[in-house]
Amino acid sequence: MTDELVPNNSLITATPEEGRALAIKLARFTIRAIQQDPGVRKRLRPEYAEDPDSLTAAAHVVAIEFATIAAANDYWRKAS
Amino acid sequence: MTDELVPNNSLITATPEEGRALAIKLARFTIRAIQQDPGVRKRLRPEYAEDPDSLTAAAHVVAIEFATIAAANDYWRKAS
Amino acid sequence: MTDELVPNNSLITATPEEGRALAIKLARFTIRAIQQDPGVRKRLRPEYAEDPDSLTAAAHVVAIEFATIAAANDYWRKAS
Amino acid sequence: MTDELVPNNSLITATPEEGRALAIKLARFTIRAIQQDPGVRKRLRPEYAEDPDSLTAAAHVVAIEFATIAAANDYWRKAS
Amino acid sequence: MTDELVPNNSLITATPEEGRALAIKLARFTIRAIQQDPGVRKRLRPEYAEDPDSLTAAAHVVAIEFATIAAANDYWRKAS
Amino acid sequence: MTDELVPNNSLITATPEEGRALAIKLARFTIRAIQQDPGVRKRLRPEYAEDPDSLTAAAHVVAIEFATIAAANDYWRKAS
Numbered sequence: 480m481t482d483e484l485v486p487n488n489s490l491i492t493a494t495p496e497e498g499r500a501l502a503i504k505l506a507r508f509t510i511r512a513i514q515q516d517p518g519v520r521k522r523l524r525p526e527y528a529e530d531p532d533s534l535t536a537a538a539h540v541v542a543i544e545f546a547t548i549a550a551a552n553d554y555w556r557k558a559s
Numbered sequence: 560m561t562d563e564l565v566p567n568n569s570l571i572t573a574t575p576e577e578g579r580a581l582a583i584k585l586a587r588f589t590i591r592a593i594q595q596d597p598g599v600r601k602r603l604r605p606e607y608a609e610d611p612d613s614l615t616a617a618a619h620v621v622a623i624e625f626a627t628i629a630a631a632n633d634y635w636r637k638a639s
Numbered sequence: 640m641t642d643e644l645v646p647n648n649s650l651i652t653a654t655p656e657e658g659r660a661l662a663i664k665l666a667r668f669t670i671r672a673i674q675q676d677p678g679v680r681k682r683l684r685p686e687y688a689e690d691p692d693s694l695t696a697a698a699h700v701v702a703i704e705f706a707t708i709a710a711a712n713d714y715w716r717k718a719s
Numbered sequence: 720m721t722d723e724l725v726p727n728n729s730l731i732t733a734t735p736e737e738g739r740a741l742a743i744k745l746a747r748f749t750i751r752a753i754q755q756d757p758g759v760r761k762r763l764r765p766e767y768a769e770d771p772d773s774l775t776a777a778a779h780v781v782a783i784e785f786a787t788i789a790a791a792n793d794y795w796r797k798a799s
Numbered sequence: 800m801t802d803e804l805v806p807n808n809s810l811i812t813a814t815p816e817e818g819r820a821l822a823i824k825l826a827r828f829t830i831r832a833i834q835q836d837p838g839v840r841k842r843l844r845p846e847y848a849e850d851p852d853s854l855t856a857a858a859h860v861v862a863i864e865f866a867t868i869a870a871a872n873d874y875w876r877k878a879s
Numbered sequence: 880m881t882d883e884l885v886p887n888n889s890l891i892t893a894t895p896e897e898g899r900a901l902a903i904k905l906a907r908f909t910i911r912a913i914q915q916d917p918g919v920r921k922r923l924r925p926e927y928a929e930d931p932d933s934l935t936a937a938a939h940v941v942a943i944e945f946a947t948i949a950a951a952n953d954y955w956r957k958a959s
Contacts, residue, residue: 814885815890816883818885823884823909848913850923851923851924851926851933852927852933852936855937856936858906858909858910858913858940859939862905862906862909862943863943865947870947870950874890874891874947874950874951875951876891
């Protein structure tokens with residue numbers, strides 16, 4: 480489903496590791512929703528993946544998405 | 560209603576997927592409120608949609624809007 | 640009152656739509672408090688309102704202000 | 720006291736308006752702690768006060784400081 | 800395990816110091832997940848480690864990751 | 880101890896003023912952990928301390944660190 484913004488339509492994950500992977504996906508799916516042309520996305524990728532500030536900015540977004548996911552999962556405290 | 564800032568005037572959505580879509584709309588509606596000329600907005604769109612740092616910055620805003628929406632919906636825990 | 644930073648001196652609004660409008664005002668009133676010369680503010684406006692990254696940055700601030708306002712209003716849950 | 724970082728050493732204010740003013744001061748006092756030369760600070764001021772992106776970035780910091788102050792004051796709910 | 804995003808798959812640490820170290824690792828592991836070529840990462844490192852704004856941006860991400868970890872550990876209040 | 884990331888290994892402080900000072904230290908200690916060469920750090924300092932946008936970015940990080948510290952200390956409400 481190409482318009483999917485949240486994998487499995489849920490913020491709940493079994494572990495922090497899976498929560499982190501979900502955070503990365505959420506960020507990527509937003510980009511995909513804004514820039515829907517796969518060719519353009521592919522062309523832009525090397526531009527930022529070899530720019531340290533672009534990588535830090537991407538990591539910043541992942542950190543924010545993860546904060547939400549971690550709260551949703553009550554920080555996986557029961558699993559720890 | 561062209562001045563609308565919050566679709567349906569509510570932060571409550573049935574699912575995370577709908578919450579994510581709302582986050583994207585909230586961000587867009589802010590831009591529309593600041594730059595009210597549709598012609599200007601249309602002209603600016605390719606400028607940022609093909610710039611990886613602009614896309615990351617847009618995804619950043621969506622992540623923050625979503626954090627608020629997710630909290631409003633208690634992270635859709637009952638639905639999961 | 641030209642030094643006003645918070646309209647009506649309250650974060651409480653009846654609806655999300657009004658909360659969103661308040662978020663935009665809070666951001667604008669901060670700018671006004673830092674740059675108090677109306678002539679300068681007017682001159683700067685087109686500079687950022689036609690720059691997509693400036694618009695995204697402004698939307699970012701609005702998103703943060705709104706997060707605070709939404710929490711203050713318990714996300715308007717009773718109204719939904 | 721030139722090293723003061725928090726006016727009155729408290730986050731509690733009577734109103735949102737005062738909380739907003741405190742947020743602006745907290746941000747300014749951080750800058751003062753990092754750049755302690757008043758001459759340099761004075762020289763830098765016009766550089767950013769006439770740059771729209773600098774103003775937005777300053778408003779961004781104020782928004783974050785205010786979020787903390789608003790939470791500290793339980794959003795002044797009892798006063799509203 | 801080269802794809803690991805969260806060391807020990809847990810946000811729980813014994814102390815704030817360990818929580819801080821975890822925050823730095825989370826940020827680095829995100830970068831590693833986005834830019835998987837170790838040679839590229841090594842080449843980019845001096846570019847940002849000698850740029851003050853890049854360092855501040857990295858510290859920004861660490862601050863956000865730490866906020867999540869600190870909340871997960873209830874701010875290590877019992878240990879203090 | 881040169882690798883220290885959290886002074887006294889605690890987020891608890893007696894006052895908001897001390898909490899603010901801790902926020903500044905946390906931000907600085909992250910930079911120190913990423914760029915461990917004191918000579919490089921010293922050389923970079925004037926570059927950002929005389930750049931208004933760099934100062935705002937630094938104040939931004941301090942604001943985020945302080946939000947965490949303030950929450951850890953329950954906003955020093957009992958002391959106010």
